[in-house]
Amino acid sequence: MARWLVNCVRAGGALIDHLVPSVGRPYDDEMYASRISVALAVLLALVPLGCPSDDDPAATDAATDAAPVSDGSVISTISLDELVGACIGASACGVKTYPILANCVDAYFDLFLPQGLGPVYDAIYRCVYEAKGDCTTIKACYDERGACDNTYIANCDGTTAIACDLIDKKVYALKCDLAQLECQVRSGQTTAASCTPGVCYSTFGTVCQGSWLVSCVGGVSEVEDCVVQGLVCKSSSATTAACVGEQAVGCSQKFSPSCQDDTAITCVGGKEHHDDCTRHVMRHTRCSGAQCVAAGTACEHSFNRCSGAQLEACFDGEWKQYDCAKLGLGPCETLASGANCGK
Numbered sequence: 325m326a327r328w329l330v331n332c333v334r335a336g337g338a339l340i341d342h343l344v345p346s347v348g349r350p351y352d353d354e355m356y357a358s359r360i361s362v363a364l365a366v367l368l369a370l371v372p373l374g375c376p377s378d379d380d381p382a383a384t385d386a387a388t389d390a391a392p393v394s395d396g397s398v399i400s401t402i403s404l405d406e407l408v409g410a411c412i413g414a415s416a417c418g419v420k421t422y423p424i425l426a427n428c429v430d431a432y433f434d435l436f437l438p439q440g441l442g443p444v445y446d447a448i449y450r451c452v453y454e455a456k457g458d459c460t461t462i463k464a465c466y467d468e469r470g471a472c473d474n475t476y477i478a479n480c481d482g483t484t485a486i487a488c489d490l491i492d493k494k495v496y497a498l499k500c501d502l503a504q505l506e507c508q509v510r511s512g513q514t515t516a517a518s519c520t521p522g523v524c525y526s527t528f529g530t531v532c533q534g535s536w537l538v539s540c541v542g543g544v545s546e547v548e549d550c551v552v553q554g555l556v557c558k559s560s561s562a563t564t565a566a567c568v569g570e571q572a573v574g575c576s577q578k579f580s581p582s583c584q585d586d587t588a589i590t591c592v593g594g595k596e597h598h599d600d601c602t603r604h605v606m607r608h609t610r611c612s613g614a615q616c617v618a619a620g621t622a623c624e625h626s627f628n629r630c631s632g633a634q635l636e637a638c639f640d641g642e643w644k645q646y647d648c649a650k651l652g653l654g655p656c657e658t659l660a661s662g663a664n665c666g667k
Contacts, residue, residue: 470495
């Protein structure tokens with residue numbers, strides 16, 4: 325019974341910590357009260373069903389599915405096949421073009437996840453993957469809303485951020501609420517609308533909110549998820565914080581970055597950081613020179629190419645082949661820059 329109660333408290337604490345702002349989070353009282361109510365309501369609804377015990381295999385599996393892993397990434401709700409297939413499909417339909425397919429995968433792990441946008445892009449990529457080459461549906465998945473240039477004025481439609489991608493010169497809409505975020509437009513940044521925890525003020529500084537390092541940029545809170553990088557968030561004052569190494573061991577004056585097998589050992593913010601390269605996703609899975617590098621040598625961030633009707637892309641220093649037909653797309657086509665599956 326005691327262990328059951330402890331697990332209930334742990335589950336409830338984690339839920340409230342996720343839904344409710346910690347001290348310093350730039351929410352107003354009404355939003356704070358609303359999130360407290362939601363968290364408690366969900367927790368009370370779950371209690372009659374029973375809380376997981378430490379020796380419950382199903383509970384352990386569920387926790388593993390949602391938990392961060394030490395390679396600096398989190399286990400997302402989409403599979404790697406869905407992610408890569410979506411990148412190929414979006415490129416084939418000209419929605420988002422990736423002559424180097426690895427750039428799409430890198431953006432997901434290095435940009436979207438650290439910004440707390442994983443659930444938003446998981447929904448987009450799953451939608452694209454399931455469209456199986458239907459370009460009309462794929463454009464709808466991205467909620468593409470026409471052409472734009474640097475004169476475009478970004479805006480928010482409730483919790484949906486509507487902004488101009490100046491690289492693609494197209495307007496896209498992002499459903500921020502999928503990641504439990506809201507939409508705000510930063511002051512002085514007219515083309516971009518942000519998915520954010522909320523507004524903030526110049527005195528806000530930089531604070532830890534769970535695993536998030538939150539700073540104030542243009543009157544809008546900006547998120548950096550430390551755990552996605554395999555780090556932890558640590559505060560040094562009420563308005564100062566940073567992502568630091570996850571190890572309890574501090575870095576002495578004699579510390580020297582190194583490789584321990586395929587784990588890169590470095591110093592981040594005065595604490596040791598152990599980055600297990602083998603757990604990276606399709607990139608930099610070997611340690612050399614105290615950093616994670618590509619395991620293969622056949623290619624290096626190379627343009628996509630065709631192998632007959634199949635698409636080949638460079639990941640982790642090796643060429644990977646993808647069957648365009650299985651993705652509902654036409655045979656591979658060589659383009660001015662790289663190659664991709666046909667429509």
